Amino acid sequence: MTSSIHPTAYIAPNAVLGEGVSVGPFAVIEEGAQIGANSQIGAHAVVHGHVRMGEGNILHPHAVLGGLPQDLGFEPETQSWLEIGDRNVFREGFTAHRATKDDGATRIGSDCYFMNNSHVAHDCSVGDKTIFANNVAIGGHVEVGNNVFMGGAVVVHQFCRIGSYAIVQGTTGINMDVIPFMLIGGRPAKHYRLNIVGLRRAGIVGENYKVLSSAFRLLKSKKTLDTLQFTEELQYLKDWLAADSKRGLHGFVDISN
Numbered sequence: 105m106t107s108s109i110h111p112t113a114y115i116a117p118n119a120v121l122g123e124g125v126s127v128g129p130f131a132v133i134e135e136g137a138q139i140g141a142n143s144q145i146g147a148h149a150v151v152h153g154h155v156r157m158g159e160g161n162i163l164h165p166h167a168v169l170g171g172l173p174q175d176l177g178f179e180p181e182t183q184s185w186l187e188i189g190d191r192n193v194f195r196e197g198f199t200a201h202r203a204t205k206d207d208g209a210t211r212i213g214s215d216c217y218f219m220n221n222s223h224v225a226h227d228c229s230v231g232d233k234t235i236f237a238n239n240v241a242i243g244g245h246v247e248v249g250n251n252v253f254m255g256g257a258v259v260v261h262q263f264c265r266i267g268s269y270a271i272v273q274g275t276t277g278i279n280m281d282v283i284p285f286m287l288i289g290g291r292p293a294k295h296y297r298l299n300i301v302g303l304r305r306a307g308i309v310g311e312n313y314k315v316l317s318s319a320f321r322l323l324k325s326k327k328t329l330d331t332l333q334f335t336e337e338l339q340y341l342k343d344w345l346a347a348d349s350k351r352g353l354h355g356f357v358d359i360s361n
Contacts, residue, residue, distance in 0.1 A: 107121060139151065192212060
């Protein structure tokens, strides 16, 4: 499959485009950018020079990848990156910035969907199959796991972690870590229950689901998880909880009354 480049698009001589890449009207691809095969770059979209992008990505009009970090101390000559996997969709007005340190990278996985005007800040890491609804914005150094759903207008403080398979209710402000597999929302944000629908869709059912349900109750009661039988999901949860947290954990909703 041959590439399709609109005559009004600007592509720097040293940009690298794979086979089958299409570039729309007035799009800009800067020197040093790397775009994988069969990707689509929409009208007026911008791919800055410090972007390494995999195959099959779709960049809608007016999306911008690899811009300078919104960090007042950043030196533009810093050689940092925005690294993107395969088959992601970036809708209109999406932005993602490169990292702040030499050889550092902001990372986005594969098979993600980022809706209109959502934003991934510098030094973030976003896992696979994650969805950002409209106007979601995550601050610098945020870690987002796999299969996470972020509702519309969610905002996340710098250095927070969002565990895999979590779902964040729209308009929620996150300023601490979100536990994997959980549904969180409210003001202030609290964990309500397991992400039942998301777990079912991911095939985490039966005994594996029961173990996570027991883990949720134990965490809420501030008890150890060591009495539960082994599952891969439980081991991930335990490893995630044992990792360093810079912000602490959001609490749980009290439904005892």
